[in-house]
Amino acid sequence: MSPAAAESPELQISWHDNALHLWAINRSDGSVLHLVELIRLADRLLGRHNAAAALPTRIPLQLPEPLGMRPTPTLRMPADGLCDLTEADQPATLRWFAAVAALAQTAVRAGCIRPTLDANGPVFVARWVAVLEHALVAALDELHRVMPPACGVDDMPSLFNVVVDAVARRRLNDIGWRPAPPRQSRGANYRAAQSTFRALSSASGHVLYRTDDMSALNELAHTFEHELDRALGVPVVAPQLRLHLPVEADDPWRLTLELFDVDQPQRWCTAGDVIEENALARDIARQPQHVPRLRSRVETAGQLIGMHIDTLEAFALDPTCTVELSLDEVETFLTAAPAVLDDLDVRLLGPEHLLRAKTNVHATATPKPDVPSSGRFSAGALVQWDATIDDSPIDEAQLERAAAVGNSLIHVNGRWVRLDAEQVKSTLGRLHKHRKDHGELDVGGLLKLAAEAAAAESSNADAAVALQTDGWIAELLAGLPDEQLEELHEPDSFVGELRHYQRRGLSWMGFLARIGLGGCLADDMGLGKTATTLAHLATRPGPHLVVCPLSVVHNWYSEAARFTPHMQVAIHHGGERARGNTAAEQLIPSDIVVTTYGLLARDIDALGEVKWGTLVLDEAQNVKNHLTRAARAVRHINAEQKLALTGTPVENHLGELWAILDAVNPGLYGSANSFNDKYAKPIQRTGDPTATAALRALTQPFILRRTKADKTLLPELPDKIEQVAWATLTREQATMYQAVVDQLLADAQAETGMKRRGLVLAALTRLKQICNHPAHATGDGSRLVGRSGKLTRFDELVDELLELGERALVFTQFREMGLLLQRHLGERLHIDAPFLHGGISRTGRDAMVQRFQAGEGSPLLLVSLKAGGTGLNLTAASQVIHYDRWWNPAVEDQATDRA
Structure with missing residues (x-):
């Protein structure tokens, strides 16, 4: 080695906090290279791939003595940079990491990798991992044995999987791979697969998905996990205890320990099969070398079971044994053991009716005969009361005997069932009471019974009321679902055509009218409550009374003239309104009478004298205080049906909901005080799920609520999901960034006050x-x-959006950046994306919005946050990208809500 080489800095690589770090020391004095020198050295020695993408940082490193442990300038480099290293003429750590990369490339080329999908809250990340079969593990062990200490690797599989993931992504991008699943299906499973495999070749690995695809993604994650196990040849097994019923009532109960295949639960073998290593055990193990793994699994399960359950201690000594239990021991076991076994991940296999049997009071409600020639249902029901075990009828005398003897396990109808003695006594008591008090129920009684059943189910009560219904009762208590509700169309006299969800509202109103009940149509403003109601009124005999604020009186008049011109409309307002003894006679000839809440209270004598076909309370929040004169007057109106229309049924508290529903169905929900004590207080104070379930059962049939965000309405809008798309600075960006920070620190020391603040801003x-x-x-x-990590990540997001066929808004707070994005999209994708900013004229702005909303032109609309963050409705967009972030999240939220 020449003197110049001996004195030149030496570049090193270390593994720290799951990342690769470049650093260097001067060979002459052992000092650490500063960041600028390190960047030059990395660029010269390692080439552009792994040096240009490195991110400047500092980490604690153990340096040669006398430096010791200290924060050291490093460049955090992507793992695929190792692919450019060679094992020749490099420092020891670089040669070692080059060997790791070479082994990873070999594994990728050989197909010894599998995909994984990890969930961290709502974020899914797709990665590649190695199939660590025997030869690969041996190679990693040898590499670890010869590793230079400065490499800092403790967990070889973790390092290797990071490198394998980077190598696989780089190889897929080099060959231009794009996922192409079969296009026959476009459901959640298809979308989940598309998004996941796209993420497996992207830089970040983050999966872009819809809310309703989450279940499919979780299923795909389990599939990947099992596929990896299968690739390793590892059997995926779990223990289970099988409970054998006695053939005769006096025979002992028996328990045996087994293993089952998690992927194919019907494949199982006993612990004895495993110890004997017979054909059944070898079949579950799949490969002979895995039979000892099954033996270990059985022995561990036996020890855990025996340690935690006293009556099963024998399994700890001999997992192949059969444990025999007396009737009393079985009762104790079934009471305490299931929860313990669940904690131990041991499945208890036995007849479902034995493990979870419970007694119920069962009510069968059938409608009373219809009123002849009335066109209405008879709003009442005949109820037959019985006892059941797991929904199967049981003779009441057998329950009486079980309660008297105190047995929890009884042999009835040729099978064993397990009962709770106290539950049986409670069931019998309630059965006798219901038969005595509730042989016949009105709608209010049926609703309270349904609420009791819902509350018991929500709180997992052991003794619930099971309610079986037929006819209109079943439809009502099911909340009038679309598939059960007969769809009504607007009458021929109605001018216009209702939308599908408006017809659903019309059918709902009509159903309630036929059983003499009212309801609350609580759709969002703009969804056509008035048109729907007019179509309903046109199907019913009048006269009808509409009560509304003064500001919408004329709206009712004009809407009636538009949709139901055949109906005569009278406005009961002003000095010329009908008054005196003949007021009722003057109002009756009209089909629709429109008045205000103020006049309703003032003229209640006249208005209360008329028998109205329908009372409509528009903007019904005006009666949310049941003590006002208007709310009291509503209760004195005689109408066949009362309807409330409001976009805000609850503005402040649940007492308002009671006031509105009591106005349309008086007495159905009890008094205000009882409603407050039973529902409002427990729900509002603690979110009581039992009270919530009961209230939902009571109110669901009588409130129809649709919002503009409802997927069943015309604009099919997905739920809003916010994800942060992380991007890494390029070396150019990092250098510029550090230069600005250094200059700021230098300049700020010389300034004070507002000038210093100005420098910071x-x-x-x-x-x-x-x-x-x-x-x-x-x-x-x-x-x-190639110069901005953020722009590269933006390109990935845009590619994914375009692949999914989505339209998107792209917000930026900088006009200059919007112009750059516009230019970039044109150069890269040949997309002429319009840019809406403050310099665009009103005419040009309107044309942009119109074309985007009509689905014409570019699927992307660039928008300046200031110019387009408020006041626009861009509902054609299903995705929003904020290229840069504003300091106030509320401004971003407003902008996002444009879509």
């Missing part, structure tokens, strides 16, 4: 521009590709 803006792109910071019009 100017530097922050400059740093944001550097992070966007060096060309944004310099403004020199230079090339864009």
Whole structure:
């Protein structure tokens, strides 16, 4: 070695905190190279691939004596940079890491890798990992044995998998690989596979997905996990205890320990098969060398079971034994053991009715006969009460005997079932009470019964009321789902055509009218509540009374003239309104009478005298206080049906919901005080799930609520998911960034007060521009590709969006950056993306929005945050990208809500 070579700095690589770090020391004096010198050395010795992408940082390193442990300038380099290293003429650590990279490339070329999918909260990351079969493990062990200490690797598999992942991504990009699953299916499974395999070749590995694809992604993650195990030839097994029922009532109960294949649960063998290493065990093990693994699994399971469950201590000594239990011991076992076994990941296999049997009070409600020639259902039901075990009828006398003797295991109808003695006594008591008090129920009673069942189910109560219903009762208690509700169309006299969700509202109103009940249509503003209601009124005999604020009286008049011109509309307002003894007679000839809440209270004598077909309370939040004169007047109106229309059924507290629902269905929800005590207080104070479930069962049939975000409505909008797309600075960006920081620190020391603050603010803006792109910071019009980590990540996001067929908004706070993005999209994808900013005229702005909303032209719309962050509706966009971040999140939220 020449003297010059001996004195030149020596570049090293160390593994720290799951990342590769370049650093260097001077051979002459052992000092650490500063960052600028390190960058020059890395660029000269390692070439552009691994030096240009390195990120400046500092980490604690154990340096040669006398330096010891100290923070050291390093360049954090991507793992695929190791591919450019050679084992010749390099320092020891570089030669060693080059050998690791060479082994990783060999594994990738041989196909000894598998994909994995890891979830961290809502974020999914796809990675490649090595199939660490015997030869590969031996090679890694040998590498670890000869590793220079400065490399700092303790966990060879972790390092190797990071390198394998980087090598695999680089190879896929080098060959231009793109995922191409079969295109016959476009469901969640297809989208999950597309997004995941796209992520396996992207730089970050982050999966872009829709909310409703999460289940498919979790399933795919399990599939990858099992595939890796299978590639390693490792059997995926778990222990289970099988409970054998006695043939005769006096025979003992028996328990045996088994193993089953997690992927194919029907494949199982006993612990005895494993110890004997017979054909069944070898079949589960798949390969002879894995039979000892099964033996270890059985012995460990037996020891854990015997250690935690007293009656099963024999399994700890001999996992192949059969444990026999008496009836009393089985009762104790079934009471305490299932939870323990669940904690031990041991499955208990036995008849479902034995492991989880419970008694219920079962009610069968059937509608009373219809009222002849009325066109209405009879709003009542006949109820038959019985006892059941796991939904199967049981003779009441057998339950009486079980309660008297106190047995929890009984042999009935040719099978064993397990019961709780207290539960049986409670069931019998409630059965007798219901038969006595509830042989016939009205709608209110049915709803309370349904609420009791829902509350018991929510709280996992042992003794719930099971309710079986038929006819209109079943539809009502199911919340009137679309598939059960007969769809009504607008009458021929209605001018216009309702949308599908409006027809659903029309059908809902009609159903409730046929059983003499009211409801609350709580759709968002703009979804057509007035048109739907007018279509309903046109199908029913009048007259109908509409009560609304004064500001919308004329709207009702004009909408009726538009949609139902055949109906005569009278406005009950002003000095010429109907008054005196003949007021009712004057109102009756009209089909629709429109008045205000104020006049309803003032003229209640006249309005209350008329028998109305329908009472409509528009903007029904006006009666949310049941003590006001208007709310009290509503309860004095005689109407066949009462309907409430409001976009905000609950503004402040649940008492408002009671007031509105009590106005349309008086007495159905009890008094205000009882509603408050039973539902409002426990829900609002603690979010009580039992009270919530009961209230939902009570109110669900009578509230129809759709929002503009509802996927069933015309604009099919997905749920908003926010993800941070991380990007790494290029070396050029990192150098510029550090220079600005250093200059700021130097300048700030010489200034004070507002001038110093101005320096900081100017530097922050400059740093944001550097992070966007060096060309944004310099403004020199230079090339864009390959110089910004953020732009590269942006390109990946855009590719994914275009592949999914999505339309997107791209926000930036800088007009200059928007112009650069516009230029870049044109150069790279030949997309002429419009850019909406403050310099665009109103005419040009309107044309841009119109074309984007119509689905014409570019699928991307670039928007200046200041110019387009508020006041626009760009509902054609299903995705939003914020290229740079604003300091106030509320501004970003407003901009995102444009989509």
